[in-house]
Amino acid sequence: xxHHLKVDxxxxxxxxQAVSPVQLNPGTLGLPPxxxxxxxxxxxxxxxxxxxxxxxxxxxxxxLLFPYEDGAEACxxxxxxxxxxxxxxxxxxxxxxxxxxxxxxxxxxxxxxAPALQLVSFETQPLIxxxxxxxxxxxxxxxxxxxxxLAEWFFNVFLQTSQPTQIPLDxxxxxxxxxxxxxxxxxxxxxxxxxIFWKAELQSLGNQYLLVTVPDPKLMTLQxxxxxxxxxxxxxxxxx
Amino acid sequence: MATRAKINLDYEQLLAIISACQxxxxxxxxxxxxxCEELTGNPVFDCLNRFSGVVDRQALQNSLSGNVxxxxxxxxPMHYELLxxxxxxxxxxxxxxxxxxxxxxxxxxxxxxxYVTALAxxxxxxxxxxWNKFCDFSERQQWKIDIEQAGTRSFRQAASGFHRxxxxxxxxxxxxxxxxxxxxSVAGRVSEAEGFTQPAEPVLKERRKSExxxxxxxxxxxxLVTGTANNTGGRAHQWSFRKFGLRR
Numbered sequence: 102x103x104h105h106l107k108v109d110x111x112x113x114x115x116x117x118q119a120v121s122p123v124q125l126n127p128g129t130l131g132l133p134p135x136x137x138x139x140x141x142x143x144x145x146x147x148x149x150x151x152x153x154x155x156x157x158x159x160x161x162x163x164x165l166l167f168p169y170e171d172g173a174e175a176c177x178x179x180x181x182x183x184x185x186x187x188x189x190x191x192x193x194x195x196x197x198x199x200x201x202x203x204x205x206x207x208x209x210x211x212x213x214x215a216p217a218l219q220l221v222s223f224e225t226q227p228l229i230x231x232x233x234x235x236x237x238x239x240x241x242x243x244x245x246x247x248x249x250x251l252a253e254w255f256f257n258v259f260l261q262t263s264q265p266t267q268i269p270l271d272x273x274x275x276x277x278x279x280x281x282x283x284x285x286x287x288x289x290x291x292x293x294x295x296x297i298f299w300k301a302e303l304q305s306l307g308n309q310y311l312l313v314t315v316p317d318p319k320l321m322t323l324q325x326x327x328x329x330x331x332x333x334x335x336x337x338x339x340x341x
Numbered sequence: 342m343a344t345r346a347k348i349n350l351d352y353e354q355l356l357a358i359i360s361a362c363q364x365x366x367x368x369x370x371x372x373x374x375x376x377c378e379e380l381t382g383n384p385v386f387d388c389l390n391r392f393s394g395v396v397d398r399q400a401l402q403n404s405l406s407g408n409v410x411x412x413x414x415x416x417x418p419m420h421y422e423l424l425x426x427x428x429x430x431x432x433x434x435x436x437x438x439x440x441x442x443x444x445x446x447x448x449x450x451x452x453x454x455x456y457v458t459a460l461a462x463x464x465x466x467x468x469x470x471x472w473n474k475f476c477d478f479s480e481r482q483q484w485k486i487d488i489e490q491a492g493t494r495s496f497r498q499a500a501s502g503f504h505r506x507x508x509x510x511x512x513x514x515x516x517x518x519x520x521x522x523x524x525x526s527v528a529g530r531v532s533e534a535e536g537f538t539q540p541a542e543p544v545l546k547e548r549r550k551s552e553x554x555x556x557x558x559x560x561x562x563x564x565l566v567t568g569t570a571n572n573t574g575g576r577a578h579q580w581s582f583r584k585f586g587l588r589r
Binding site for chain 2: 138139140141142145146208209210213214218219223
């Protein structure tokens, strides 16, 4: 079956919009079918229940990727991450929707101040569905912002920029002080010890070389592919 | 932030007050009364409870003016000392401030709910001592207001007003109790003599009369709210006389 996939670039900027609306049945949650008061009164009275539902939804989705994190301890950690203890600094003061950055990301204030609430009909089911969806969206926003510095660190680990040097100190010392280069066999051995880094590094150097020496783009693409195959063969020799 | 400083309540506490002031039609009382049944007799609670019933009967669709709120105050079955020293405009101002702070319109807060909450917030700042006693009774310590912050002038006024109101309420309560006991005794005699269990006829007449008066007031206030007051009707003139302190 084919589905039409539509991607809105502006929506991607807000990770909360990636959360699809949840579907809930008031009866199964123990909620009455009617509002039994005003919209605000209904949400205030049922807020603790709706908050629990939102946390359950978040934990259920999280345990798909991390099945070992599904207990009460993990849930407590999630609540702490969403509480005011883990508020994130406001980077853009002009942003109108940065309320989820501080305080409890699941608090009712964020639901009530969401502009889309004006479009929700005054019935229990759409109201609680909107409230829980909005809570989950704010949780996504908070968690994604919290993970940003960690993701940058992961990228640095991948690029190995955290390492002071990629070459053994005695080899580096011999070259820098005694002007002595390692033999080809020694160099190949050093590179094969850290194949991931040297594959990327040699590819980068090879590209620079091709940019200078090959004027034809089509030929350069071919040369680049050939270089990559050579690199794979060179660095995979020891593994095989 | 200025609004919060003025109200001096957290957002969550404000939401809790709104929910507590929600009228429960089946019980004919505000939701707070469901939690604390012993609140009856507390002047602040009585003001809120009675005012919620009066506002709810208007079935509001639009915002009220200060004058109409003042009329609604005068329509309460008991005259509360606290309400006599509050003007309708301050309640209307507080409603607007509430809407701005909560961030939703008055329809979502609920018209009657919004006005009762606004009255509660006005009472809180004007009569801090009574409000704090109300918080003690209702076990809502987090709603309390710092009396020193509220000002000593209003504190003294509130203290004297509270005493007078207590005396007045006690007198009204005594009258109601006497009336009820008289009703019971008359009804008992009638039922004993004739084998009926209905209340005595004089009491029924009195009740019908008061109900008719309430209906008159409802019509007039509805006219004020909708802007279609009938000034040519006899009842309107009767109400006008009463408004200016004249007898019919």
